[in-house]
Amino acid sequence: MSDINVAVGKPANQSSTHSIWVPDKAVDNCTKPYVESGCCSHTDPINRTTNAHWDVDLGQLMTIDDITIYYRAGYAKRFGGYQIYVYNVTSTIPTLCYSDMSSAISDVKLTVTHQCPYVIRYVQVYNYRLNPKRHEWYSDHAILELCEVQVWGCPVGRYGDGNCDSVCSGKCYGGNCNATTGACFYCAPQKYGDKCDNDCSINCLNQICEKDTGNCNGNVAISGTAQQSSNMDNTRWLAKQAVDGCVQTTITSGCCSHTRAIGPNTAWWRVDLGTLVTINAITIYYRDNSQYRLARYELVRYGPTQPLSTTRRRCPLLRGHQYYFSSCTVDDQTPVPVCRDTY
Template sequence: MAKEDCDQTEKGSRGQSNSVVWCEQRQGRITSSNLGSVFNRKETTPPDNLVKVLCGYISFDNRFVKLGRDHEPAARNVAVEKSASQSTNHHQHGADRAVDNCVTTTLESNCCSHTDHKGSTTAWWRVDLDQLTTINAITIYYRAQYPHRFAGYQLYVSNSTSSPQDGVLCFEDISTTRDEVQMVVTHQCPYVCQYVTVYNYRNNQKRHDWYDDYAVLELCEVQVWGCPVGRYGDGKCDSVCSGNCLGGNCNATTGDCFYCVPQQYGIKCEMECPLNCLDRLCENIDGNCSGKERQIEVSVALTD
């Protein structure tokens, strides 16, 4: 560790077990407080639990990760190895580390991006998906044990990069306590976009006393579940949306159309609007006429 990092760790870890820095720096190290557990372990006792304790094992079996896993087979992670950028770099922890397909949430793993933590009032991270993409959900893995830095973040999707807050706000964290901040979380974000941005800020008067003083982002992985516009499928995005979908776009998982071209309706816009609808225009879902119904003249042949 550099002297700067050592000084920061010493200052941040005062209070020991009450300090998140102290907890993180103990991960993967044998210290005076756990040395006894190593020497006193019986040969007949399986080492699994002891290894987990020493390595700071964190279970990801929660409902938010399950939601991300449920989406994984249906749409693919379109952010992997795409071009990423961020407001500043902390040492070697560049933006691309959040799209390297590594979900380990410790800085020592070299899997996490990290913006500079000195004096910043705003911080942002962005991935360019290369093309317009239909998104279902976005999963974020944040650096473990640093909720005070992640808290208050915002998630945006956009088609431009003139400002970190361009586009549509998909989510904003409003946690009121440290424990409420979800460090691994999946957000539903059903939009079409090319860029995904994570943004955070700190006001002169912090929103909560437990917030970090400065705006910092430490993203270990950002997974964007979706498909390029016009495609959907089973993790490969190898199926083409129906030509009756308006703009050729559909749900990246199911292939269902968001809207139909005129005169069509149904889940995949496979049915024609009724003849009695004015201009053959009807509702996408049920086929009910959008406007007035027209009178259909029926000729009846009279016979003797």
């Protein structure tokens, strides 16, 4: 990895502590997977808790790629079912990065690296135990024994070369880039390429093109006129924020729209593309950890002269003027298989 471990020596805490195995032991740069080595953290195994967590504060926003965990050797029964969360402020709901779904104890890897491409400040490792247990081989109670947690990334605006001493291109939209390669996450309108050095063709609609290839199959909804059935807040989470080019899916990112949480049992969001456009696909980035709110949604289109009360055609369609996104409220326990859909 050409980025660095940004967790070394950072402040850590855990839900409880067993004897001398304090949370800081998991960020001391020692990867020996034995508690006798003095390199591991350990939550309390005596009080028989149903959940346990360990957290590290990276001190500032970091662009991260991967998280590596060294767990105590021989204790897969305690590690099984663990989850990794990331978040920016302590008052927000963390974003799930990984959830272990191992069905057999032999499937649990005690030294493991997970991709986790986020801009975050905090990392949490969490585990829990239900009654009855999900698997018979699980430990009876929630215990964490982390010997090292490595978070690979760079401070926002910097990347790679083993020490994060390179600065992201000034042409990167928002000033941030991949912590390993330095490739821009986003380009300003009418630009494309890894470092956003290239101009989109003037033949592209509004001179908008795909960020990686320069193809004229860009997002024609950007800067379209958007509306929604209601506003959760009249200053934040407005309809236009769903077509601002930002695809972060946390509500605190300022990138999402949001209708009122209390009110009618239907909600809608729509965008006017401004002209007739031939389209190939529609991609939706929905709010993290809110899949139950997306259940039973419909994606339909209508033309410039069709009122909303008329019959609307469901996608997929190849040609349209406006697109209408409708969701119906459901019971909070209704499962939804995916959070992001492409049409």
